[in-house]
Structures are given as C-alpha cells and as structure tokens.
Amino acid sequence: MVTTNNHAILVDAGPPTMGDSLVRYLRRHSVSHLDFVIATHPHADHIGGLSTLFAEKSVDTLLCAYHPHTTQTYENYVAAAKHAHIPRVAARRGDSYHRENLHIEILHPDTLWGSLNNGSVVARLSIGAHTMLLTGDAEKEVEEELLKHTPDALYAPVLKVGHHGSNSSSTHEFLAAVAPRIALIQCGKNSPYGHPHPRALRRIHATGADIFSTAQHGSIRLKGVPHNRWRLIPEHPYPPLEPLP
Template sequence: MKKIWRQRLLSALLSIFMALAMTGVSVSVRTQAAENNSTVPSGTVKVHFLDVGQGLSILVQSDGKNLIYDGGDRKTSRFVVAYLKEQGVTKIDYLISSHYDADHMAGLIGCLKSFKVKNVISSNYVHTSKLYRSFVKAVKEDGLKMKHPPVGKSYRLGSASFQILAPETIEAKGSNNNSVAIKLTNKENSFIFTGDAEHESEKAMCNSGIDLNCDVLVPGHHGSATATSWDFLQKTVPEYAVISCGKDNKYGHPDKDTMDKLQSMEIQVYRTDKQGTVTVTSDGKNLNWSAAPCNDYTPGDESDKGTVTEQTVTKQTTQKVTEDQVWVSATGSKYHKTNHCGNMNPDTAKKETKEEAEAQGLKPCGKCY
C-alpha cells in the first residue's frame, strides 16, 4: 500500500515539475519575443524601402536584429524615426551611412537621437557640411566610433548576413563613388544597395571577385545615368530593381538611359515615387512583396532638370556661410528662437543650426515661430 502511495506521490510531483518547466520555457520565449519587439517571423528577413522622396532609406529586419541603410533627407527624418518605431524597432544593430550627402545622411541623425545604436558603418572621408559635423557629433555622443570596413568584410544580421562591396578606394573629389555598398544575403535570396555609387565604383565592384548576382538591386544614384552600367547589370542580373526617388524631382531621376536598360533586360521595377514605401520578405528561397511591381519604365520629367545639378546644390549647401541658429532644450521635441522660451532651462539649452535641429526630427516651437 505504501509502495502504491509513494508511486502516486512521485507521479504527482513529476507532473508538477514538468508543468513548471513548461511554464518557464513559455515565459522565456515570450520574454525574448518582447525584447526583440519585432513583427518579422523568425528565420525570415524583411526589407523596407522607405518613401523618403528624393533620397534613400532602407530598413532591414531579421530575428530581432535591425539595420538601417541611409536615412533620407532632413525633411523626412521624423517620418523615418516614426516608421522604425511602428515596425517595433527599439535598437539599431547596424547604422550604415553610405556617404555624406544630405538626402542619404540627414535622417540618420534622428535615428542616432531616437534609438540605441550598436554599430556605425560609414565611408572613410570627411565632408565640409555642418550636417556632416552634426552626424559625427551624434555618433560621438552615443559613445560610438565610425567604422570603415574594407571590401569583402562580412557581418551577421540575425538569420542573414551582409558583405561590404565598396568603396575600394576613396576619391578626393566628389562623394558619390565613396559610397558604402553592401550585399545582403539570406540563404538563396540576396539584395545589393549601392547608395550613390557611379560607374567607377561599379567597375571596381565588378573586378573585386565577389559574386554580385542578386535578386534585388537598388540602382545607384536614384536611377541616374551616372550609375547602373551595362557591365554592372550583367554582373548582378537582378530580377527586381527598386528605385528610390522623389516625385517630380528637379534632377529628372530616374534617367531614360537607366530605365531603357532595365526594360531591355526585363527587370521588374518598383519605384517609391510611384508606389510609396515598398516592403519585401525573404524566407531564404522566396520573396513576398507588399505590392506588385509597377513596371513603369518612364523616366523622370526632363523639363524639371533646368540647369541645376546635384553637385551645384551640394556645393551651395556646403559653402553656405550663415545659418539660422536655434535653441534646443535638453529634452523636448521642438526648437526655439530663444533659450528661455516657456519652461526651458537656459543653462542646459544648446545652440544649433535649424538644419541640425530638423535633422533630429525637431519641429519649430509654436510660440517662437
């Protein structure tokens, strides 16, 4: 009788132990999922091509890891930060600034101010703009250093990985060919992002010995004629091209020459100026897009080009001597004309340019302006 009672007691204790163990496992899984705070299923990679107008910003998510490649212009900085938060992003594992043109870099300052960033990858050259100095300052304030990895260097990102494709060398004049280009791979699926890399950089990538074959290519320089050479297309042979450019932009992007090449190779096209933000999910074999390709091969409005070039705009911006100065509080979401507006503490308020403040996603104070 005692033997039977003992067996029943042991069986009951074992059941309780197993129930507790199972409860512990489920709690552990829920906790990890909450920490990741990601809406992307495990083992998959989701790539977001954000509609930032005439600029570029790409978010990559995989197994709770996040990568942001460029952040668009300062006008869309708040949108980029808000979009990342909507996707459950609380930290950024890799923040990549392809190069230091405002339409690629400005929004990254807002990301540095809004999220915990673990690594910053950028091109190894110095820009003359105040926006660049604001970017460097934001990186340092986070206790980070700007890394300039060599071509061929690889990194893990959840179930995916990415490899540095460019730049092989740094040009003294201009910045487009100094763009950091990467190849993102998730098993059988791959993507290539090249920033504003032009023909010279594409040639170096073709000669690097790295496999450039990919499923998705983001044509360099917003579809400009200075990028997406025949040689580069024949090396990458993408099934899809995603062009990030602004609607009715004054540069005429994307260029007719680029669109003719894509059409002749029967490459399916997505365009942020026509479709807005586009996303694609990779399970390592198949790609699941948020929308069908628009396959609109018409070039940008050539009549908007005028005589203005991007180099002219950049030169005018970087050589501007006087800037509007504003005051920014230690906490808050607005910038001010004075350091004593409302409840501001003048002792902790900082003076910045309006451009720097807006790049952080700050809006003008309703009382001051």
C-alpha cells in the same frame, strides 16, 4: 531597412527633414534597436535623418564611407553618433559582419575616391539564401571596379539601383552581372535632377527586372519567401515602372 525576427539594419536615412518620419516608421514596425546603420556616403539626402534617429533609437555599429565632409549636416550627424556613443567604422572592401543568418559583405570602397558618390559603401546583404545588392550613389566608375574585383559577389535578385536611377549608373555590363529580378529606385516625386533617367530605366528594364520607385510606389517592403524569392509589398500598389519608348 532590412529586418529579421531578431535583428535590423538601416541603410541611409534621407535628408534632415525625414528624421521624424523615419523614427515614426521604425516605431510603427516595432523596431526599437538597430544592429547596424550603414551611411553609404556623406551627402545630406543620405545621412540627414540620422541625427534624429541616433537621439531616439539605440544602434550597435555605424558603418560609413571613408570620406569626411564639411557641411553642417555632416557635422551634426557625426556629433549625434558621438553623443549616442555609437562606434563609427569605416567600411572597407573585404569586411563582413554577421548576426545569426544576417550577413553584410562590403564590396566597396577600398580607398578614398575623388567624389563622394563614388566613395559610396556598396554592400551585399544576405538573409539566409535571400540576397540584395545595395549601391548607394555609386556610378559607372565604381561599377567597373566591382566587375574587376568582386564579379562573383554581384549576383543578387534584388538591386537597389545606384544614384537614384541616374544615367551615370546602371551600365549594361554591371546589370548583366547582377541579373536582378527586382530593381528598387529611391527618388522623390518630380525630381529636379530628372531621376530616374529614361535611358537608365531602359537598361534596367532590358534585364527583365520589375522596377519599383519610391516616387511612384511609396515605401517599399520586401519579404523573403520560399525558393529564394522575395515578395514585394509597396505602399501604393501600382504596376512596375515601364520605360518610355
């Protein structure tokens, strides 16, 4: 979630079981309205909580991936958005959205992709001079496309690491272009998929970025501070992740 004094954006919402927790989290932080919700792609672990959210919170615009899906979770999410009269807009490279000093620049996709992960919405978010890059579950094929088509838009002090820290994302070339100072990995404890992958952690660590994961640090908040820097506020104040030797 990204907030300013007057506006709020939510990017993805976890699985269906997280819907109630998400609503409570927004209530705890006094967020009653969302200007934008970005659903990066239709996998259940990214859109599942949105059905509950749409029933509880007002949303101006839902920005979503091109790719439809056939699961019950996806159908519930589409029906909930329709019932709440939330317009769905397919995000496309080159699109941009603004609320005062809050800017969203869509870097990907520009067409349908063969996999849902690589059809993820990739967005550069800016609040004044503070920027972050959000990559959904995009993998190395998308990173190559981004380096080809939007290389100048990739630099961002904060990177939401692609595909939960999978080894299929976070190539050396992509990380060099982003040059993150803070890398955030969204994954659960004891991930059955092995997220984050040790090799991906080593590549990210080599950039000099501090690495934080929701598995270890819980909910992670960022606050923009002077000199274009971010202050990170983890729920659990453990040191940044270090890759295994």
